[in-house]
Amino acid sequence: MIDLKLRKSLTSDGTAMVLDIQLNIAQGQFITLFGSSGSGKTSTLRMISGLMTPDEGHLLVKDKSWFDASKSIHVSPGKRKLGYLFQDYALFPNMTVKENIAFALADSKDTVFLTELLESMDLVQLQDFSPAQLSGGQQQRVALARALAVKPEILLLDEPLSALDHSMREKLQEYILSIHRKYSLTTILVSHDVSEIIKLSDLLIELDNGKIRRKCTPREFFGAGLTSAKFQFQGEIIAIHDEDVVHIIHVKIGSELVKVVCDIDETKNLTIGDKVMVGSKAFNPLIKKI
Numbered sequence: 001m002i003d004l005k006l007r008k009s010l011t012s013d014g015t016a017m018v019l020d021i022q023l024n025i026a027q028g029q030f031i032t033l034f035g036s037s038g039s040g041k042t043s044t045l046r047m048i049s050g051l052m053t054p055d056e057g058h059l060l061v062k063d064k065s066w067f068d069a070s071k072s073i074h075v076s077p078g079k080r081k082l083g084y085l086f087q088d089y090a091l092f093p094n095m096t097v098k099e100n101i102a103f104a105l106a107d108s109k110d111t112v113f114l115t116e117l118l119e120s121m122d123l124v125q126l127q128d129f130s131p132a133q134l135s136g137g138q139q140q141r142v143a144l145a146r147a148l149a150v151k152p153e154i155l156l157l158d159e160p161l162s163a164l165d166h167s168m169r170e171k172l173q174e175y176i177l178s179i180h181r182k183y184s185l186t187t188i189l190v191s192h193d194v195s196e197i198i199k200l201s202d203l204l205i206e207l208d209n210g211k212i213r214r215k216c217t218p219r220e221f222f223g224a225g226l227t228s229a230k231f232q233f234q235g236e237i238i239a240i241h242d243e244d245v246v247h248i249i250h251v252k253i254g255s256e257l258v259k260v261v262c263d264i265d266e267t268k269n270l271t272i273g274d275k276v277m278v279g280s281k282a283f284n285p286l287i288k289k290i
């Protein structure tokens, strides 16, 4: 349904980087772009949206050409049927919830669809509020409804929940998944949150220095080596202490601190700040860099 091959010279941390990716995405798929900072995730979404022009390549959506460098085709961002959601809700402060959504409607007279969006996002009670009167999660629900108002074929989500607290994130994940299914969207998410990625997406694309390094299911990606663990948590290493022949790795998981005892061999590639999975199988804690 989406056939893309996009190439663009970018500057990564002052050095040149060529973003060069080729992907075929089926209708209805939920994909996550994952990778370190500067690997090209946001630039990929910006090229799909038309906000950034690739140097070379093509982008076909449902057999319609949105971009083709060799034929000088560049459909403007406003004419691409897509919804784009960022961490920043970017709502109009002087408009009510309802007006914010109505403003984006493909057909401004389509009050049936406007009501459906207000209902799907549980915004009926809040429709006359202004954005300043809403919580972060409520504002992001309005932004999501507004992204859907154009009846998009593709939904682009660039870390849309990273400013929200844990419980709000979980609720919003449910909304995103339900609208993805209800409107048969093809959704591309950028996220660093392992549980969010596993919960939402069918396919993970790992970007490294502008290239696709790996394509697999999120479970394969994060679970390799720990697949039979009885439980797994994502955390961040905040300290590594030497104790004779072992290392004690201090991992922050949510607001808890967990200490994992490891052989020196096991910790060779681990440093403070690394994101890791901590799991346990038959009472032996396991730790793996992600």
Ligand SMILES: Nc1ncnc2c1ncn2[C@@H]1O[C@H](COP(=O)(O)OP(=O)(O)OP(=O)(O)O)[C@@H](O)[C@H]1O
Pocket (backbone or CB within 6 Å): 009, 010, 011, 012, 013, 014, 017, 035, 036, 037, 038, 039, 040, 041, 042, 043, 044, 052
């Ligand atoms: N318009 C542009 N022209 C040239 N270089 C750019 C442009 N936009 C972004 N870049 C550079 O391209 C690189 C990739 O940026 P991008 O925002 O796509 O990375 P990312 O993977 O989304 O990172 P993060 O996780 O930190 O958001 C960065 O080094 C950035 O400075």
